[in-house]
Amino acid sequence: AQKVTQAQTEISVVEKEDVTLDCVYETRDTTYYLFWYKQPPSGELVFLIRRNSFDEQNEISGRYSWNFQKSTSSFNFTITASQVVDSAVYFCALSEDNTDKLIFGTGTRLQVFP
Amino acid sequence: GAGVSQSPRYKVAKRGQDVALRCDPISGHVSLFWYQQALGQGPEFLTYFQNEAQLDKSGLPSDRFFAERPEGSVSTLKIQRTQQEDSAVYLCASSLDAYEQYFGPGTRLTVT
Numbered sequence A: 001a002q003k004v005t006q007a008q009t010e011i012s013v014v015e016k017e018d019v020t021l022d023c024v025y026e027t028r029d030t031t032y033y034l035f036w037y038k039q040p041p042s043g044e045l046v047f048l049i050r051r052n053s054f055d056e057q058n059e060i061s062g063r064y065s066w067n068f069q070k071s072t073s074s075f076n077f078t079i080t081a082s083q084v085v086d087s088a089v090y091f092c093a094l095s096e097d098n099t100d101k102l103i104f105g106t107g108t109r110l111q112v113f114p
Numbered sequence B: 001g002a003g004v005s006q007s008p009r010y011k012v013a014k015r016g017q018d019v020a021l022r023c024d025p026i027s028g029h030v031s032l033f034w035y036q037q038a039l040g041q042g043p044e045f046l047t048y049f050q051n052e053a054q055l056d057k058s059g060l061p062s063d064r065f066f067a068e069r070p071e072g073s074v075s076t077l078k079i080q081r082t083q084q085e086d087s088a089v090y091l092c093a094s095s096l097d098a099y100e101q102y103f104g105p106g107t108r109l110t111v112t
Helices: none
Strands: A003-005 A010-014 A019-021 A024-026 A032-039 A046-052 A059-061 A064-069 A074-079 A088-096 A108-113 B005-007 B010-013 B019-024 B031-037 B044-050 B053-056 B065-068 B075-079 B088-095 B107-111
Touching: A003 A088, A010 A019, A019 A108, A024 A074, A032 A074, A046 A059, A046 A064, A074 A088, B005 B088, B010 B019, B019 B088, B019 B107, B031 B075, B044 B065, B044 B075, B075 B088
Parallel strands: A010 A108, B010 B107
Antiparallel strands: A003 A024, A019 A074, A032 A046, A032 A088, A059 A064, A064 A074, A088 A108, B005 B019, B019 B075, B031 B044, B031 B088, B044 B053, B065 B075, B088 B107
């Protein structure tokens, strides 16, 4: 069965701190996709990244970076030099090769204080 | 360009009433998904359409839930005889391919 676990319910940091959001997944498939979405207070989910199971290369996009480790079934997300606008709920999600539906974790609420 | 739109944004229903939630996907998007998001939880998959075909409805919690997309564009999620446990935000997403699902703002349903 597929499952996504985000053990951190809430994280609070002060602006300019680095913060890492953890994501652990479970799947029996060898081909699968991992995602991160941001949900700001407005409620609309915003796509951040998709990685497939064959690409373990870490990715950096501006202040965002992602660390994918199949050995530990983790797909962690780091925000460098956090800003108040980063305050949101962040969801990690999984989809398997034979379906496009997303399996979401319970989310991590990030609060960045000035 | 226009994103995914949903209406109404808020709906209050008395227990036992029927409700209909509408989703207008991005023009040309083949795939359409419905998710249910309870307070403090992640979205949970309800159902999936490819054009007008409902390919997966495994997430619908009961036979009170029904979704349709008759012309392969606009979709409606209908909930019959609403119960308090149906209170949630209902999210619609559309996708041109499997790479990225674009989400709408959601409909917040409160059943009193």
